[in-house]
Amino acid sequence: MNCLICQAKALTPSIDFQALITLKSNPSYLCLTCKNTFIKIGADHCPRCYKSGEKEICQDCQEWERKGIIINHQAIFKYNGSMQQFFSRYKFMGDYQLHQVFKSYFKFKKEFTIVPIPLSPERYQVRGFNQVAAFMEKLPLQHLLTKKESQPQSSLTREERLTHTNPFQIKENSSIPEKIIVVDDIYTTGATLVHACKTLKEAGCNTVKTFSLCR
Ligand SMILES: [Zn+2]
Ligand SMILES: [Zn+2]
Known part of the structure; x- marks a missing residue:
């Protein structure tokens, strides 16, 4: 091979x-x-969001705390140049087979229900697959969230992302489990996962943690 x-x-x-x-x-x-060329996040990372090179709670997480949000996140790899190239090929050029490369890093405790961040129907149409769910094709996933189309996050400034309205909704007729881990590919500002957590908590979930391959 x-x-x-x-x-x-x-x-x-x-x-x-x-x-x-x-x-x-x-x-x-x-x-x-x-x-x-793929570098794992080392021992020095923010205890809340896994931002690399931080010894204490990072600025981003302090900012979230001022908004009343305590981040509870884990990540594995640094989002470096190689990772950017990887995701450009995987997501934007639609190279589906690349999900194989990192699928073994998606492992979660059994008591948590795994909820992948969804794509909007429009984006799914273009890409042909959900790149987050593809990493976990062998795991029992619950697609509890749906997403409305918005501007791609990468075209927004940090301020715009943070003030952007929540794009997520609970899928109709879903029953909400006690403990959920929400999974995404890349954690940048945290806004996507914060919105997803908020939606799930408002629907009645007690414990929501988050995970991304990269931070
Ligand atoms: Zn090679
Ligand atoms: Zn942090």
Whole structure:
């Protein structure tokens, strides 16, 4: 099998051997060169939102707290240049098979119901798949939220994102579980996940945590 990012010739036997001795059941989808460009968030991170390089509660989270919101988030990777390229190819060029690369990082405690951030119907039409749900295709997901079309977040300034009205609604006839983990691909300002949490809490959910692959 070739690297899913650079198409480098069949992944070398040494990598497969390494996978064997570390008992990783997941096959490698990347060559080592590509793999090494993705950087995990280290021990120094904001305890609330996982922003890298912070030792205490970060400015963003303090700002949320002033609005009455306590962030309870976890993330795995830094959103660096390689990650931006990855998501540009995965989301905007629609390279669906790339979901394989990071799917093993989506693992959650059984007591939490997993709710992926939805796309608006218009965006789903264009992309053809929900890139968040695709990472978790083997997990039991509950699509409790629907999203109205709005401007793409990336075209908005930080201020606009924060003041933007909540695009989420509860899907009709849903019953709301006690504990939910809302999952997104990238945490930027946190506004998307804050809106999703607010919607679920107003619908009666007691405990809502959030997760994203990147922060
Ligand atoms: Zn590669
Ligand atoms: Zn923070």
